[in-house]
Amino acid sequence: MQPPLIFDRKAVKRHRARATRTQRTIAPILNAAADILTDRLADITRPFTTALDIGGRGVIAPLLIKRGIQVIQCESALPLAKTLSKFSPTLCADEEYLPFAPQSFDLVVANLSLQWVNDLPGTFAQIRTLLRPDGLFLASIPILPTLRPLKQALEMAELALSDGLSARVCPLPTNTSCAQLLQRAGFALPVVDTEILPLRYKSLTGLLQDLRAAGETNALVHRSKTFTPRMLFPATAAELSYHSDGTFDMPLHMAILTAWCPAPTQPQPLKPGQTARQVICLCLV
DSSP: OOOOBBBHHHHHHHHHHHTTTTTTGHHHHHHHHHHHHHHGGGGGSOOOEEEESSSOOHHHHHHHHTTOOOEEEEEESSOOOOHTTSSSOOOOOTTOOOOTTTTTTEEEEEESEEEEEEOOHHHHHHHHHHHEEEEEEEEEETTOOOOOHHHHHHHHHHHHHSSSSOSSSOOOOOOHHHHHHHHHOOEEEEEEEEEEEEEESOOHHHHHHHHHTTTTTTOTTOOOOSSSOHHHHHHHHHHHHOOTTTTTTOOOEEEEEEOOOOOOOSHHHHHHOOOOOHHHHHHOO
């Protein structure tokens, strides 16, 4: 059964290709997210030799290379892939169809790059297949309530200007749903926790410019194909909640996913009704 088509993948790639020239303007956000994600590696004693960087936009790969890890980058936009190929081997491929052999990597990293995937369970299953036994999947994904104030303001403004609503903001998963998807894909020892980047903007225009610069503008299949009403964005700006200095908050909530490809050497969960004391006794016998 085919997954529902929520996102227009051609539009996603088009937006990412356009952002090749502009993503430097949101580099502080990408760098902060990358630092949070790769810091998780400092707590892991297992060494990694080969990694796949999915949609890292040239930010993740240098951090992994500094750790002595060989990296292959994978980007969905050809112009970006061409730009990054001078730093490490880079492949242009869709995140929904990863063209790598099973057990090719012992580490797969995806930093803010999987939120526009239609079949997220399928992509997770592919990543598990690409990993060697006891390999690590490390990812960050924007989750709710990211952009909720923008979505609510857009809806209130559009209702005031017209008779209906248009799909304008990417639907995002929750922390809990990310954990469920990891389990569904067959990962072992999944852990999902939340990190927040506190972002504040002086104007709605600044927020929209950052979303465009990051390649994160509307790519929904059912988005409106007509011109945006001229008064929509001024009306939306009026609906936002501002601080006394004229700024408004738009924090980025991220789920940090850590999960392992199953291996016989990993700790096993207790069987129903079994206690840790019983397990210790069995080991001592």
